[in-house]
Amino acid sequence: MFAYTVKRLIQMVVVLWAVSIIVFLMMSFTGDPVFMVIPIDSSEAEIEQARRILGLDRSLPEQYIIFLGNLLQGDFGTSYVFRQPAIDLILERLPATLEIVVVAMVIATTIAIPLGVYAGANPGKPLSRLIMSGSLLGISLPGFWVGMMLIYFLAVEWRIFPSSGRGDTVEVFGVPTSLLTADGWSHVLLPAITLSVGTLAILLRITRAGMMEVTRQDYMKFARAKGVSRRGVLYGHGLRNGLIPVVTIFGLQLGDLIAFATITETIFGWPGMGKLLVDSIYRADRPVIVVYLMLVALIFVVINFLIDILYTMIDPRITVK
Amino acid sequence: MMQTFLASQFFFNWRRNLSAIIGSAIIAVFIVIVAFGPLMVAQNPYDLTQLNLLDSYKPPAWLPGGDPQYWLGTDGQGRDVLASIIYGTRVSALIGIAAMLCSCLIGTTLGLLAGFYGGRLDAVIMRIADLQLSFPSMLIALFLMSAVGTGIDKVLIALTAVGWVVYARTVRGSTLGEIEKEYVQAARVAGLTNGKIIRRHVLPNVLTPLIVIATVQVGTFILIEASLSFLGVGVPITQPSLGLLIKNGFDVLFSGLWWTSVFPGLMIMAMVFGINLFGDFLRDELNPRLK
Amino acid sequence: MSMDGQTPETLLSVRDLRTWFHTFSGVVKAVNGVSFDLAQGEIMGLVGESGGGKSVVGFSVLGLIDPPGRIEGGEIRLAGEDIAQAPEDRMRKIRGKEIAMIFQDPMTSLNPVHTIGKQMDEMLRLHTDLDEAGRKTRCIEMLESVGISQAEDRLRAYPHQFSGGMRQRVVIAIAMLAHPKLIIADEPTTALDVTIQSQILKLMKRQVAEHGASMILITHDLAVVSEVVDKITVLYCGQVVERGDVRDVISNPSHPYTRGLIDSIPNPDDRQARLKQIPGTVPDIRNLPKGCNFRDRCPRAQARCAEEEPKLTHTRDSLYSACHFPVAAGESA
Numbered sequence: 001m002f003a004y005t006v007k008r009l010i011q012m013v014v015v016l017w018a019v020s021i022i023v024f025l026m027m028s029f030t031g032d033p034v035f036m037v038i039p040i041d042s043s044e045a046e047i048e049q050a051r052r053i054l055g056l057d058r059s060l061p062e063q064y065i066i067f068l069g070n071l072l073q074g075d076f077g078t079s080y081v082f083r084q085p086a087i088d089l090i091l092e093r094l095p096a097t098l099e100i101v102v103v104a105m106v107i108a109t110t111i112a113i114p115l116g117v118y119a120g121a122n123p124g125k126p127l128s129r130l131i132m133s134g135s136l137l138g139i140s141l142p143g144f145w146v147g148m149m150l151i152y153f154l155a156v157e158w159r160i161f162p163s164s165g166r167g168d169t170v171e172v173f174g175v176p177t178s179l180l181t182a183d184g185w186s187h188v189l190l191p192a193i194t195l196s197v198g199t200l201a202i203l204l205r206i207t208r209a210g211m212m213e214v215t216r217q218d219y220m221k222f223a224r225a226k227g228v229s230r231r232g233v234l235y236g237h238g239l240r241n242g243l244i245p246v247v248t249i250f251g252l253q254l255g256d257l258i259a260f261a262t263i264t265e266t267i268f269g270w271p272g273m274g275k276l277l278v279d280s281i282y283r284a285d286r287p288v289i290v291v292y293l294m295l296v297a298l299i300f301v302v303i304n305f306l307i308d309i310l311y312t313m314i315d316p317r318i319t320v321k
Numbered sequence: 322m323m324q325t326f327l328a329s330q331f332f333f334n335w336r337r338n339l340s341a342i343i344g345s346a347i348i349a350v351f352i353v354i355v356a357f358g359p360l361m362v363a364q365n366p367y368d369l370t371q372l373n374l375l376d377s378y379k380p381p382a383w384l385p386g387g388d389p390q391y392w393l394g395t396d397g398q399g400r401d402v403l404a405s406i407i408y409g410t411r412v413s414a415l416i417g418i419a420a421m422l423c424s425c426l427i428g429t430t431l432g433l434l435a436g437f438y439g440g441r442l443d444a445v446i447m448r449i450a451d452l453q454l455s456f457p458s459m460l461i462a463l464f465l466m467s468a469v470g471t472g473i474d475k476v477l478i479a480l481t482a483v484g485w486v487v488y489a490r491t492v493r494g495s496t497l498g499e500i501e502k503e504y505v506q507a508a509r510v511a512g513l514t515n516g517k518i519i520r521r522h523v524l525p526n527v528l529t530p531l532i533v534i535a536t537v538q539v540g541t542f543i544l545i546e547a548s549l550s551f552l553g554v555g556v557p558i559t560q561p562s563l564g565l566l567i568k569n570g571f572d573v574l575f576s577g578l579w580w581t582s583v584f585p586g587l588m589i590m591a592m593v594f595g596i597n598l599f600g601d602f603l604r605d606e607l608n609p610r611l612k
Numbered sequence: 613m614s615m616d617g618q619t620p621e622t623l624l625s626v627r628d629l630r631t632w633f634h635t636f637s638g639v640v641k642a643v644n645g646v647s648f649d650l651a652q653g654e655i656m657g658l659v660g661e662s663g664g665g666k667s668v669v670g671f672s673v674l675g676l677i678d679p680p681g682r683i684e685g686g687e688i689r690l691a692g693e694d695i696a697q698a699p700e701d702r703m704r705k706i707r708g709k710e711i712a713m714i715f716q717d718p719m720t721s722l723n724p725v726h727t728i729g730k731q732m733d734e735m736l737r738l739h740t741d742l743d744e745a746g747r748k749t750r751c752i753e754m755l756e757s758v759g760i761s762q763a764e765d766r767l768r769a770y771p772h773q774f775s776g777g778m779r780q781r782v783v784i785a786i787a788m789l790a791h792p793k794l795i796i797a798d799e800p801t802t803a804l805d806v807t808i809q810s811q812i813l814k815l816m817k818r819q820v821a822e823h824g825a826s827m828i829l830i831t832h833d834l835a836v837v838s839e840v841v842d843k844i845t846v847l848y849c850g851q852v853v854e855r856g857d858v859r860d861v862i863s864n865p866s867h868p869y870t871r872g873l874i875d876s877i878p879n880p881d882d883r884q885a886r887l888k889q890i891p892g893t894v895p896d897i898r899n900l901p902k903g904c905n906f907r908d909r910c911p912r913a914q915a916r917c918a919e920e921e922p923k924l925t926h927t928r929d930s931l932y933s934a935c936h937f938p939v940a941a942g943e944s945a
Binding site: 217218219221222223224225226227228229230236237240241314315316317 | 674676700704705706707708709712713715717720721722723724725726734735738739770772783786
Binding site for chain 1: 340452455456457459460463464465467468540544547548551552553554564567570571574575577579582583585586589590593594596597598601
């Protein structure tokens with residue numbers, strides 16, 4: 001187990017390193033950042049100087065080494081737009097993004113899994129068919145449009161919820177969170193619901209598929225032959241096995257949520273890192289984009305790692321080499 | 322051929338499956354729109370000479386203030402929403418299909434090569450695939466678009482870069498299974514070149530699961546393209562796109578002008594829903610295990 | 613056969629059992645008029661080709677036929693009580709406690725994510741009032757009695773940690789835990805190595821004898837059957853074509869199908885040039901021919917066989933056969 005963990009950790013590092021190269025390459029080929037820092041009509045000398053400060057006069061591999069070096073020290077450069085360290089900007093906004101992501105995940109899981117188990121265990125019933133049609137619709141919806149519809153109907157027309165922004169925050173261990181106030185929740189709900197739709201639909205479908213697969217297994221029939229009731233067989237034997245594929249998807253979905261948060265935050269004016277990323281793309285604020293990508297890569301890699309470890313723990317058939 | 326199809330098990334099951342019929346009907350409608358779109362509406366919303374600013378922001382025809390000339394209302398520039406949707410749908414659908422074909426081509430080729438030849442080639446291709454798969458496609462596409470700029474061709478590249486992986490993996494898996502089989506060894510013994518073996522023998526046997534993947538992927542791509550365009554990093558504003566329409570509609574949503582964003586969204590939803598309905602049916606039909 | 617000189621009671625009495633499956637492509641009459649009796653302490657072999665309906669008989673007795681299948685008619689009397697159409701509640705009390713079932717593939721009958729201790733415990737919790745300690749003791753006893761050493765440690769193991777033969781022993785142990793009166797074993801050795809098959813069969817026979825239970829051994833392998841059973845019922849296309857004591861059926865069967873099955877067992881002492889086979893294939897069960905189901909493959913078939921369905925009648929000794937032209941003693945088919 002220990003050896004496996006170490007092996008995975010090394011893989012993580014390699015992946016992050018590969019990502020850093022890709023990010024670096026992409027960023028170096030997208031326009032000239034010099035003019036982000038100095039006005040366009042600067043003199044040749046000023047341009048030269050700016051180039052030197054930004055390190056743009058060195059060769060590409062050299063630039064990369066410097067880049068990597070800075071990265072490892074936590075220096076991601078200064079935002080061209082905000083004139084603050086890019087890493088600070090992103091970290092400030094990380095809690096906000098995590099809030100809607102976590103709430104969205106909770107909403108999606110608590111609705112999707114029970115419905116999915118029901119639909120998987122009773123495939124022919126009309127309610128199951130309805131649930132499946134609903135889930136199909138769920139994966140066909142453009143998330144941003146759903147958000148807009150929610151805003152229009154619930155915020156603009158009926159004024160139940162506010163249409164944008166984050167609510168009052170309270171500091172917990174130095175991290176501000178809006179989940180402890182009613183006002184905070186009224187702001188969190190719409191973006192979280194919007195985010196949760198796609199994931200809910202997918203989790204539901206995977207749960208259903210898993211349960212259907214499981215109900216076909218011999219051990220289910222054997223359990224019935226032992227005298228276990230239908231319900232007992234389903235929940236005692238089927239669920240544990242049926243949820244295994246769900247766990248794998250869970251991790252991927254978490255990543256997807258963080259990705260879709262970019263759009264959701266934009267629509268709802270939610271001050272998270274997604275919105276910052278989109279704004280930075282518009283404004284070609286390279287350092288911020290780099291930080292975002294590296295941080296998100298780190299988050300994904302860690303999530304995948306944790307899911308892998310979790311997986312070996314819940315399925316006793318998986319032996320770790 | 323028509324006779325055999327109509328008598329086939331596939332058609333028999335299709336006829337009795339309401340979802341499949343609805344899905345196919347929806348897809349058929351969209352194919353018509355893609356083919357004959359411009360002929361279906363009077364106005365070309367991207368031809369500036371046809372626009373009349375005085376007609377801007379008219380609500381749908383059945384509401385007060387509506388104009389029967391513009392069924393679904395107009396936007397800020399006097400563009401007929403219905404016409405915009407039709408044009409936008411064409412672009413979105415075509416991009417989706419084109420990207421799917423590219424992904425399929427590249428992905429399948431790589432998968433065949435990886436599975437057949439194994440070794441370093443296989444290791445490299447699969448490493449890249451795994452790397453890509455640990456990140457959400459939306460993010461990768463977003464990132465690529467931000468790097469290369471907007472444009473329909475660039476959207477195609479981004480989507481292909483994201484979409485090839487699923488084909489490669491599936492085909493590689495199937496290929497690994499097929500090359501163990503005797504007919505491949507028989508072909509080798511008969512002296513066929515590797516290329517011929519792959520093309521003539523292995524390929525036809527690994528195609529079946531791809532049909533479902535390809536169908537569903539068109540829908541996925543349509544959604545990703547719409548998201549990218551909504552963010553402004555997809556199709557340029559001079560070209561029609563449902564995502565762009567929704568984006569423009571977003572700005573005026575708070576003033577109560579809902580029709581410019583609701584209808585394009587419904588259109589996307591309908592298109593992708595139809596594809597998914599049919600895709601589900603295909604998946605059940607082509608699944609050997611359920612037989 | 614009695615255990616200790618007393619008159620044997622009939623434990624299970626099946627009369628004209630019909631279990632049909634209503635599929636889109638037609639009605640599959642998997643079991644179409646099967647009758648047999650099983651006395652207490654008896655072991656009966658239920659023999660036939662794959663797909664002949666044998667397993668369906670077993671599931672029908674346990675009431676585990678799911679739609680589109682249905683028990684259309686007939687009686688299944690367990691110690692006098694007709695359970696063919698009994699409600700689910702009643703069946704649940706019977707399953708495991710009165711009737712236990714052993715499946716073919718021990719790899720798939722055990723839940724891979726539960727320890728075998730948990731799966732055995734489940735059986736006891738359902739059917740006994742023992743407390744935790746009592747259950748554990750019983751499980752250990754049972755495991756030892758089926759030949760699994762270090763039983764206490766093994767309770768904590770998972771199914772995939774056992775070999776095929778050991779797993780089947782565990783399955784047998786689970787089946788015997790609640791002291792059932794009847795065990796239905798559906799092809800219990802088919803998924804096992806040939807070398808292990810004999811061991812497992814002997815184990816089952818011993819367990820059944822020790823508990824004073826009865827057993828229906830479902831199999832397509834006549835060679836397997838003869839070592840263990842007291843009598844044999846032969847099934848073809850969902851119907852009984854022959855039944856009788858094991859010795860009579862094996863050495864001198866009267867139905868041409870049974871003859872064919874016996875003859876096709878390879879005999880190392882008989883140095884023939886070719887292995888004998890029953891020609892042809894099992895007919896499509898949705899479209900059974902008129903008259904005798906076996907006539908297309910039967911070397912003795914005549915005009916009458918295509919017109920009239922043969923009824924089960926006594927031929928000789930203990931044999932009952934459904935054939936218009938049964939094979940006489942000493943005759944070759």
